[in-house]
Amino acid sequence: MKKKSLPLSEVYRLLEPGPVVLVSTHYKGIEDVMTMSWHTMLDFEPPLIGCVISNRDYTFNLIKSSKECVINIPTVDLLDMVVNCGNTTGETIDKFKKFKITKKESSQVRAPLLDECYANLECKVIDTKLVNKYNFFVLEVVKAWIDPKMKKAKTLHHRGKGIFMIAGEEIRSRSKMK
């Protein structure tokens, strides 16, 4: 997939609607990917993201040690990848091999980009003050990529219990949100 660089000021438009994402990590030769829905924008530019990665997840120590990750945004055609990555642990399997996920090199971090996802956000961990209490990491997006052919991405939005809402029609309000 040929992606172009996305201005950092546009990143919030991808994450604010609440898509499920895939978080990829790298630490000392070990790589993993997990499914995540608990994230929020914290600031526009530089784009800051807050997200919950449980200390029961294999990814937890990888991101805590490397202080880096990539947030990859999948569309509905990747439903199986999303659920498979959510239901398995990198402790016992290599999810990239097992689920045939294509890794690409990132430009600013060592964690890989997932090529199948239409957008990828390279992130650095910048604040861990709430990690002990809530498993809450503060990330700064340092580089963003998007598939220029993707206009209205059919993202997945988890409603619990294996049910996902697929992004529907768009509506424009008469006045812009300030």
Next chain:
Amino acid sequence: MKKKSLPLSEVYRLLEPGPVVLVSTHYKGIEDVMTMSWHTMLDFEPPLIGCVISNRDYTFNLIKSSKECVINIPTVDLLDMVVNCGNTTGETIDKFKKFKITKKESSQVRAPLLDECYANLECKVIDTKLVNKYNFFVLEVVKAWIDPKMKKAKTLHHRGKGIFMIAGEEIRSRSKMK
């Protein structure tokens, strides 16, 4: 609107997909409501929510002082209410009167419920450690209400610049997300 109590363990299913919400507050007789999209679940039960309320918003001091709010979830028919509450400030107008919003009494907090919204989450602020740096409040949902007639709520998901995605079809993965 006749609402029923929703078990607290089900709250994450409403917020995880990323809907825009309306936050109502009350402090010493002053009430306000604002539009918000920057929120995430932090824990299942009791349901904890993290959210960003800017210190430029009139709501900021009301929630910081009262340590309470209600998170109200609107559907697409309330688009005008969502945009109007997002584009005005309680400093100069009473948004409830101006936009004809129906207030109802909450059971656990003094902030009002917005009756037009299909779900209402009564919340207490339980952690303000990241307020100074990121305007990030940690809330605990102490009571939740839902319209029992609402099955697949057509929630709004902000994509920036006044464009909203409307919640689309649902899809069930072959295996449940664990």
